Amino acid sequence: MIEVSTDAIDAGKLKAELLHPGAGGFCSFEGWVRNENDGRSVRRLEYEAYEPLVIAEGKKVLAEARQRFPYLAARCVHRTGLLEVGDLAVWVGVASAHREEAFKACRYIIDEIKVRLPIWKKEHYTNGDSGWVNCERCAEHRQD
Amino acid sequence: MIEVSTDAIDAGKLKAELLHPGAGGFCSFEGWVRNENDGRSVRRLEYEAYEPLVIAEGKKVLAEARQRFPYLAARCVHRTGLLEVGDLAVWVGVASAHREEAFKACRYIIDEIKVRLPIWKKEHYTNGDSGWVNCERCAEHRQD
Amino acid sequence: MSPPEKTITVRYFAVFREHAGIGEETLSLSVATAKDVFERTRLRHGSSEPNGHCKVAINDEMADWSSPVNDGDTVLLFPPVAGG
């Protein structure tokens, strides 16, 4: 299951929903807003997502991960809106019988999410500038 | 930092202590007591640890992981005593600038802990039997 | 001979929306493919080409730049993604 949320992500609650009596291993990944990117000092981040396709593509990613690394339960939530340094931007959790599948499925899910799902990140720097990540060459005539 | 605990592990509290403004990725692994092992139905587990050497060897493992996959902060807690199905037996958390180091260091730490630290696991089966894991051929004259 | 005019709703996201100053508009365009829509709206979103990092969806399904667009379709123009 994958979700988009404008509210703070409650990692403990999400994990509790993955409990399974046959699960011996649980791996989670959290993306935190950090204070620096590419040498620039970051004050906050802004995430925009197109929810219908985040959900549709996210389901495909989870199904692919399950086929490759059979797990018992997995879940992903991505935050949108304005986030401060230290805030939780994305949470992925995978429960499986053994740790191998949990680690590999979790890694697969976050790697695919970062490149396939329609989610965009705008960095707001401490010097007042801002910029969309991966978009240096997107626009010919950007306002700076 | 590595610890042995007879009390329930509070994953949320442990994670909060790893928060770091330069951390963009956090990976955690949890070992949960599951209801089955090698085809036998498990009711509960009993963990025994020799704490002085768990701490000493555990520190070495964390230092090795940091050298191979430079992370910002890491922590591990292993539970001892009687645990029921679904209980949290071990928690490993790693925060790093990027996700690569967090995943790899977390995996390295749990893999090494499982084979190097003086911690033993006794399975109590639903049929009333019990047995120490990995010890089938340890004792010549075991009472069964 | 140019293709017949079609009514196409175009949606802009993230940097494209900011550059266009609008999230969505409905246009009459002589277009055959998603790539044609991208090029005909260049002045709006400001990007010179649908390179490998930009993506497109038609009616909420991920599509290719060569996918055909039909009268009444909604075309979503996605700048490079950056989740997580």
Place this chain on the structure above:
Amino acid sequence: MSPPEKTITVRYFAVFREHAGIGEETLSLSVATAKDVFERTRLRHGSSEPNGHCKVAINDEMADWSSPVNDGDTVLLFPPVAGG
């Protein structure tokens, strides 16, 4: 000629402790190495050989089976570990 007798404290863990029915005992043993201690206490811990899966520590330091033991040392006999 057997080595001189040494006072050695031996500690048993997990299945070894259960089999010995005791966690620790102090013995006078004619031993040179950790392996000798393992073999001299075989009837206690019940294991036939210090195979690759058993481990040993001397005075709270991980050791090898060929490590020398000295008078007054504490030798810890570890059955195969199973953390996590």
